[in-house]
Amino acid sequence: MKRTIDGFFKPNQKSAPPTEQSTEEPSKHETYPLSVAQFPASISDALGFAPATDGRLIDDRPDLDIVYYQPYIPKEIEKELFQFLRCELFFYRVQYNIKRGPVETQINTPRFTTVFGVDESSYFSPQGHLLDAVTKRPIPKDRYKCKPRPIPGCLDQLRKITERTTDQKFNFCLVNYYANGNDSISYHSDDERFLGSNPAIASFSLGARRDFLMKHKPPNSNQKGAIDSEKPLKLPLASGDMLVMRGPTQSNWLHSIPKRKGKDSDRGRINITFRRAMVRGGTENYYTYNVGSGGVFKWSKERQEMVAWTAGS
Numbered sequence: 143m144k145r146t147i148d149g150f151f152k153p154n155q156k157s158a159p160p161t162e163q164s165t166e167e168p169s170k171h172e173t174y175p176l177s178v179a180q181f182p183a184s185i186s187d188a189l190g191f192a193p194a195t196d197g198r199l200i201d202d203r204p205d206l207d208i209v210y211y212q213p214y215i216p217k218e219i220e221k222e223l224f225q226f227l228r229c230e231l232f233f234y235r236v237q238y239n240i241k242r243g244p245v246e247t248q249i250n251t252p253r254f255t256t257v258f259g260v261d262e263s264s265y266f267s268p269q270g271h272l273l274d275a276v277t278k279r280p281i282p283k284d285r286y287k288c289k290p291r292p293i294p295g296c297l298d299q300l301r302k303i304t305e306r307t308t309d310q311k312f313n314f315c316l317v318n319y320y321a322n323g324n325d326s327i328s329y330h331s332d333d334e335r336f337l338g339s340n341p342a343i344a345s346f347s348l349g350a351r352r353d354f355l356m357k358h359k360p361p362n363s364n365q366k367g368a369i370d371s372e373k374p375l376k377l378p379l380a381s382g383d384m385l386v387m388r389g390p391t392q393s394n395w396l397h398s399i400p401k402r403k404g405k406d407s408d409r410g411r412i413n414i415t416f417r418r419a420m421v422r423g424g425t426e427n428y429y430t431y432n433v434g435s436g437g438v439f440k441w442s443k444e445r446q447e448m449v450a451w452t453a454g455s
């Protein structure tokens with residue numbers, strides 16, 4: 143029987159089993175540099191009790207519609223879940239060039255990233271083959287320039303729980319790893335056309351606490367008021383928290399995780415977002431900016447940092 147009772151019972155902390163490897167086969171795919179283990183039973187079982195608290199609606203500013211779970215992940219597994227994902231996933235440090243007029247600038251993404259999933263026009267068969275959403279036949283070879291990757295079992299378990307909580311469908315999972323207070327994401331909105339209008343995005347935080355800043359986009363010249371000069375909204379995202387941004391939020395608000403100094407700034411943080419891309423352009427965009435063409439990074443338990451990984455290392 144599936145345990146889906148939303149935050150009704152609390153698992154008995156005293157009887158929590160010690161962390162053990164899952165007996166289930168790890169997720170493998172020709173596009174993965176490494177296989178990804180399934181959640182151990184300790185994580186899997188406790189996720190049956192998520193969300194750990196009721197979400198709080200934040201809609202008291204113009205065009206804002208957020209549900210904030212503090213936390214979503216049951217407290218007793220939040221650390222283990224962070225450590226598991228940091229160890230198991232493989233990451234990239236993406237570089238790309240942007241051209242402003244005649245000037246080309248190299249951008250070094252200031253955090254580690256990775257991505258899994260494919261847009262609505264295709265889906266993965268249980269054997270890991272990409273099929274067309276309509277014909278259910280293998281997709282034409284030239285549909286994608288990138289190589290879409292199926293969401294590994296562990297993240298897919300989290301995706302399904304998140305779909306139930308939010309009553310939304312997600313086909314993409316983006317992961318950021320902020321190694322320390324120097325890693326960041328600058329003000330942006332996730333309002334790409336390939337997400338459709340008023341997209342819902344579910345965003346998980348694990349590890350170090352980091353501030354999530356939000357500010358209203360500058361009003362059009364024909365609108366009154368200077369919303370931009372207002373103090374940003376600050377959400378102190380803690381390990382296990384989850385944020386759903388939905389409705390008009392992305393089209394009207396910018397968000398960022400600024401660099402930070404001082405307490406805890408040497409600790410790592412994982413951010414996981416679930417999104418739904420409607421068309422192929424979304425798949426190309428997400429793989430370009432979250433995988434890119436550079437090398438793989440993997441967490442080293444010995445060195446306690448992300449290290450460049452090569453096959454066989």
Ligand SMILES: O=C(O)CCC(=O)C(=O)O
Nearest residue numbers: 318327332345399413415
């Ligand atoms: O790390 C976060 O909480 C935010 C990440 C984000 O905004 C993004 O990946 O688009």
Ligand SMILES: [Fe+2]
Nearest residue numbers: 330331332397
């Ligand atoms: Fe974002």
